[in-house]
Amino acid sequence: MKKIYEVHGMKKLVSLALTFLIIQLLISTNIIDDYLQATLVTICINIILSVSLNLITGFTGQFSLGHAGFMSIGAYVCALTVIRMPTTLGFILGVFLGAATAALVGCLVGLPTLRLQGDYLAIATLGMSEIIRIIFLNLKITNGAAGLNGIPQFVNWLWLFIFTAGTILLITNFLKSSHGRACISIREDEIASESIGINTTKYKVIAFTFGAFCAGIAGALYASYFYFLKPDLFGFLKSIDVLVIVVLGGLGSISGSIIAAILLALISTYLQSFPEVRMIFYSLLLVIIMIFRPQGLMGSKEISFSVFSKLGNFFSSKKGRV
Amino acid sequence: MDQFLQQVINGISLGSIYALIALGYTMVYGIIKLINFAHSDVYMVGAYVGYFSMTTLHLGFFPALLFAMLVSTLLGVVIEKIAYKPLRNATRIAVLITAIGVSLFLEYGTMFFVTASVRSYPAMTGLLAGSFKVGNIVISMQQILIVVTTVILMILLQFIVKKTRIGKAMRAVSLDQDAAELMGINVNTTISFTFALGSALAGAAGVLVGVYYNSINPLMGVLPGLKAFIAAVFGGIGIIPGAMIGGYFIGAVEVFVSGYGNSMYRDAIVFAILIIILIVKPTGLLGKNTREKV
Numbered sequence: 001m002k003k004i005y006e007v008h009g010m011k012k013l014v015s016l017a018l019t020f021l022i023i024q025l026l027i028s029t030n031i032i033d034d035y036l037q038a039t040l041v042t043i044c045i046n047i048i049l050s051v052s053l054n055l056i057t058g059f060t061g062q063f064s065l066g067h068a069g070f071m072s073i074g075a076y077v078c079a080l081t082v083i084r085m086p087t088t089l090g091f092i093l094g095v096f097l098g099a100a101t102a103a104l105v106g107c108l109v110g111l112p113t114l115r116l117q118g119d120y121l122a123i124a125t126l127g128m129s130e131i132i133r134i135i136f137l138n139l140k141i142t143n144g145a146a147g148l149n150g151i152p153q154f155v156n157w158l159w160l161f162i163f164t165a166g167t168i169l170l171i172t173n174f175l176k177s178s179h180g181r182a183c184i185s186i187r188e189d190e191i192a193s194e195s196i197g198i199n200t201t202k203y204k205v206i207a208f209t210f211g212a213f214c215a216g217i218a219g220a221l222y223a224s225y226f227y228f229l230k231p232d233l234f235g236f237l238k239s240i241d242v243l244v245i246v247v248l249g250g251l252g253s254i255s256g257s258i259i260a261a262i263l264l265a266l267i268s269t270y271l272q273s274f275p276e277v278r279m280i281f282y283s284l285l286l287v288i289i290m291i292f293r294p295q296g297l298m299g300s301k302e303i304s305f306s307v308f309s310k311l312g313n314f315f316s317s318k319k320g321r322v
Numbered sequence: 323m324d325q326f327l328q329q330v331i332n333g334i335s336l337g338s339i340y341a342l343i344a345l346g347y348t349m350v351y352g353i354i355k356l357i358n359f360a361h362s363d364v365y366m367v368g369a370y371v372g373y374f375s376m377t378t379l380h381l382g383f384f385p386a387l388l389f390a391m392l393v394s395t396l397l398g399v400v401i402e403k404i405a406y407k408p409l410r411n412a413t414r415i416a417v418l419i420t421a422i423g424v425s426l427f428l429e430y431g432t433m434f435f436v437t438a439s440v441r442s443y444p445a446m447t448g449l450l451a452g453s454f455k456v457g458n459i460v461i462s463m464q465q466i467l468i469v470v471t472t473v474i475l476m477i478l479l480q481f482i483v484k485k486t487r488i489g490k491a492m493r494a495v496s497l498d499q500d501a502a503e504l505m506g507i508n509v510n511t512t513i514s515f516t517f518a519l520g521s522a523l524a525g526a527a528g529v530l531v532g533v534y535y536n537s538i539n540p541l542m543g544v545l546p547g548l549k550a551f552i553a554a555v556f557g558g559i560g561i562i563p564g565a566m567i568g569g570y571f572i573g574a575v576e577v578f579v580s581g582y583g584n585s586m587y588r589d590a591i592v593f594a595i596l597i598i599i600l601i602v603k604p605t606g607l608l609g610k611n612t613r614e615k616v
Contacts, residue, residue, distance in 0.1 A: 286425070
């Protein structure tokens with residue numbers, strides 16, 4: 001058993017290192033130019049956002065429409081830190097401060113609102129993220145509607161990779177732990193899991209806080225790459241953007257979220273000059289998925305290495321038959 | 323004192339519009355337990371239909387109002403048939419996501435056809451353009467028009483819900499869908515009718531807002547829609563008089579916050595009210611507590 005685990009861990013490490021090196025190579029040979037690099041950053045940020053929202057909505061079953069609010073907290077806190085401390089240390093500090101603030105707010109908001117169920121929770125979280133946006137719009141330190149400008153840029157592929165892979169690993173490992181299992185049981189049946197002794201409120205708040213923390217990281221990365229922040233970037237539509245990714249990938253599938261984040265980023269890069277068409281496409285996608293395939297692309301399944309070996313078997317058996 | 327009374331008048335006008343929209347939310351929620359996000363966009367479409375029938379078709383105010391209500395009704399029924407009916411037995415989150423999708427589709431579809439630019443409603447003429455003074459308080463004819471139209475529509479709605487056969491069916495389905503079906507009520511027709519009623523009211527609200535604020539745009543529904551929903555929750559969702567009370571309350575709060583406080587925080591305060599109600603009394607002002615059974 002232990003051996004299998006080690007082999008699996010090795011495979012994971014090797015594949016992560018390979019992903020990093022290949023993209024690094026493509027960047028240094030300029031095949032991924034500046035424009036594509038911006039898409040790459042968007043993809044990574046969307047992966048962090050959607051995986052963390054999937055933890056809240058897909059795995060714990062708590063429908064949240066306020067992810068953009070947490071993202072904006074991370075973004076603003078990181079930006080304000082980095083502006084005052086434009087060093088790498090300041091950047092790392094900014095990311096963690098931003099994420100921690102988002103987590104703190106997530107915990108404070110989650111404690112009372114997570115008692116609500118389903119659509120009430122959705123509306124409460126939507127209200128919360130609107131309140132956060134309006135506060136940023138009125139604060140002096142965030143420069144109101146004009147926004148913050150000239151945030152020093154520290155994010156490069158290395159940082160992006162560390163934070164994205166780190167978030168995915170953290171969340172997958174959390175879901176494999178007993179705490180993660182408790183969260184999944186809440187999604188399946190809240191009353192039943194309560195009756196077997198799971199403190200449902202506690203685990204809901206843990207998942208919510210954890211999700212907010214990761215959204216804060218995503219916001220911080222956004223702030224430090226795109227130089228510029230304004231409250232309108234983090235409106236209701238941003239939350240919907242993330243929700244579309246999660247729903248398309250499958251509620252309860254980490255690899256689904258990753259695939260959907262990449263897919264949608266590529267599509268919206270092509271539709272960049274037609275923002276209305278992009279939104280019409282998104283909205284139709286939401287409706288059509290819900291009507292014909294409500295479980296999303298991947299359902300609650302994950303892609304893992306066993307899939308490749310199964311595929312291998314499938315093809316070899318086919319060859320054998322022919 | 324004068325300023326206070328003036329704010330009350332403004333609050334009632336604004337509250338009437340919120341109440342009209344909130345009625346649609348509350349009826350649909352009462353019958354299929356869905357927050358119909360697309361409702362606020364039916365209201366937006368109503369405003370646009372009113373605009374085009376006044377400018378392109380040169381209709382008067384009342385024909386334009388009726389025409390907008392008619393188109394909104396059709397739109398509401400079509401949305402229900404295409405998007406929500408296939409999901410009758412799906413999870414509530416699935417239907418909610420669909421509703422968000424339909425809402426975005428209407429917003430950006432409208433934006434695609436009529437562009438995102440703000441349009442201004444044609445000015446009212448004749449008697450409707452006037453205003454009069456009571457003491458130092460100015461009451462415009464438009465405000466009277468809004469309040470009177472709203473009250474007439476509400477009385478009509480109460481009549482339909484309380485006195486007619488289909489109204490009785492609506493109440494039965496919202497109490498217990500399965501039992502109603504066993505009693506021979508056609509549940510699908512009843513649900514469609516509920517959407518039709520709610521959408522007609524939203525269309526009327528759209529035209530009234532166009533007349534009152536003079537400007538419309540494809541995203542005009544988002545915030546009023548959310549606030550109307552908050553109004554419905556405040557009054558107790560699923561309860562028709564609750565939505566009316568909630569609408570007037572939210573309208574008054576908004577007007578008083580802009581009048582006496584900081585208008586920048588107007589929306590934040592409305593959302594804060596929502597969160598407080600949800601935490602303190604999620605069933606709303608007139609709602610009763612029901613315990614969840616396994």
